[in-house]
Amino acid sequence: MLQANYSGCGYTLIADKQGVNLCTRLDEQVVKTDGVMVKEFKLIRPAAECDVIINLAKFKTHVMTGMSGAVKNLFGTVPGLKKAEFHMRFPEKERFSNMIVDLCETVKPTFNIVDAVVGMEGDGPGSGTPRKLGFLLAGADPYYTDLAISHMMGFEPANLPIMKAAIDRGLVPRQLPADCVCGDTAMFGRIENWAMPKSYKVDFSDRVPRPIRWATPTVEKMLAPRPKIKKSACIGCGKCRDICPQQVITIKERKASINMKNCIRCFCCHEMCPVKAIDVKRSIFFNI
Ligand code: SF4
Ligand code: SF4
Structure with a gap:
C-alpha cells in the first residue's frame, strides 16, 4: 500500500497503471514509544x-x-x-x-x-x-x-x-x-567536489585553547549560521511566515523580514520558500 499525499507528483498515475490501491487516510494515530x-508520537495512520x-x-x-x-x-x-x-x-x-x-x-x-x-x-x-x-x-x-x-x-x-x-x-x-x-x-567513494551546505561546521572545540574551552558553546552559538531574506527575490507569498514555528517572520509591503532574536535556526523557512529568497548566512568571523 502506498501513501498518497502528493497528488501532483505522478504517484496516482503510476499506482493506477500498476493496480495499486493508494491509502488516502492521512489522519493521525497516537503511537506510544x-x-x-x-x-508518544502522533503519526500519519499508514506509518502507524x-x-x-x-x-x-x-x-x-x-x-x-x-x-x-x-x-x-x-x-x-x-x-x-x-x-x-x-x-x-x-x-x-x-x-x-x-x-x-x-x-x-x-x-x-x-x-x-x-x-x-x-x-x-x-x-x-x-x-x-x-x-x-x-x-x-x-x-x-x-x-x-x-x-x-x-x-x-x-x-x-x-x-x-x-x-x-x-x-x-x-x-x-x-x-x-x-x-x-x-x-x-x-x-562507492567520496563524490568529487561535493558542495556542503554553508551551515555545515567541523567541530573545532579541540582547537580552542584549553583555558577558554568553557566558552565554546557560546562562541558556536554566536557563529551559527542564520537565515537571511533576499528582499529583491522575495515575492511576499507568506509561506515562510506560515511555517515558522517561532512566528518570528512578518510580511510588510510584500517583503518578508525575520526577527532574529527568537529564531531557533531550524531553516524551515529556507526549505519552504518557493523562489529561493532565503539565504543561509555564515558568520563573517570564521571560515572553517
Ligand atoms: S529559521 Fe526557523 S525559527 Fe528562524 S525564521 Fe526560519 S522558520 Fe522561523
Ligand atoms: S517564502 Fe520566500 S518569497 Fe515567500 S514571503 Fe517568505 S521569503 Fe518571501
Missing part, C-alpha cells in the same frame, strides 16, 4: 499501521542537519503542521536530532532506498543545486544507509547531529564497515 526524548514500510529518501544536503537521508526522511511521517511543534519543542539541533532518532526507532522502516539519480548539493533541501549522480543506494538499516551517504558526501558522521545521536546510542559505528557495502562498489 520508549524514546529518549519522546514517549502498515506491516511493511519502504522508506524512499532523496540523496541531498540539509542546512540544519548537514544531510537528509533515510533517517531524517521519516520526519515525513509526522503530519503537516505538527512538524513545527517538534521544532518548537526541540529548538537545538542536538535535541531535535535525538527526537528524529526516537522517531526512527518508532517507525522502524523495513527497507530504505535512497534516490541519487539526481541528488542535491549545497544548501539543500530547499535551495540546493540538483546534481546528476545516476545511482540508487539501499539498505535494511536506516542508520547504516545514512553512514554510506555521509561517506559519499564527505561528511564526518560524528559531525552530523542525527548520526551523532545514533552513534551515541550505539545504533551505528562511527564509520561504515567496508564489508557492509555490496553491489557496484566501484561507485
Whole structure:
C-alpha cells in the first residue's frame, strides 16, 4: 500500500497503471514509544499501521542537519503542521536530532532506498543545486544507509547531529564497515567536489585553547549560521511566515523580514520558500 499525499507528483498515475490501491487516510494515530526524548508520537495512520514500510529518501544536503537521508526522511511521517511543534519543542539541533532518532526507532522502516539519480548539493533541501549522480543506494538499516551517504558526501558522521545521536546510542559505528557495502562498489567513494551546505561546521572545540574551552558553546552559538531574506527575490507569498514555528517572520509591503532574536535556526523557512529568497548566512568571523 502506498501513501498518497502528493497528488501532483505522478504517484496516482503510476499506482493506477500498476493496480495499486493508494491509502488516502492521512489522519493521525497516537503511537506510544520508549524514546529518549519522546514517549508518544502522533503519526500519519499508514506509518502507524502498515506491516511493511519502504522508506524512499532523496540523496541531498540539509542546512540544519548537514544531510537528509533515510533517517531524517521519516520526519515525513509526522503530519503537516505538527512538524513545527517538534521544532518548537526541540529548538537545538542536538535535541531535535535525538527526537528524529526516537522517531526512527518508532517507525522502524523495513527497507530504505535512497534516490541519487539526481541528488542535491549545497544548501539543500530547499535551495540546493540538483546534481546528476545516476545511482540508487539501499539498505535494511536506516542508520547504516545514512553512514554510506555521509561517506559519499564527505561528511564526518560524528559531525552530523542525527548520526551523532545514533552513534551515541550505539545504533551505528562511527564509520561504515567496508564489508557492509555490496553491489557496484566501484561507485562507492567520496563524490568529487561535493558542495556542503554553508551551515555545515567541523567541530573545532579541540582547537580552542584549553583555558577558554568553557566558552565554546557560546562562541558556536554566536557563529551559527542564520537565515537571511533576499528582499529583491522575495515575492511576499507568506509561506515562510506560515511555517515558522517561532512566528518570528512578518510580511510588510510584500517583503518578508525575520526577527532574529527568537529564531531557533531550524531553516524551515529556507526549505519552504518557493523562489529561493532565503539565504543561509555564515558568520563573517570564521571560515572553517
Ligand atoms: S525564521 Fe526560519 S529559521 Fe528562524 S525559527 Fe522561523 S522558520 Fe526557523
Ligand atoms: S517564502 Fe520566500 S518569497 Fe515567500 S514571503 Fe517568505 S521569503 Fe518571501
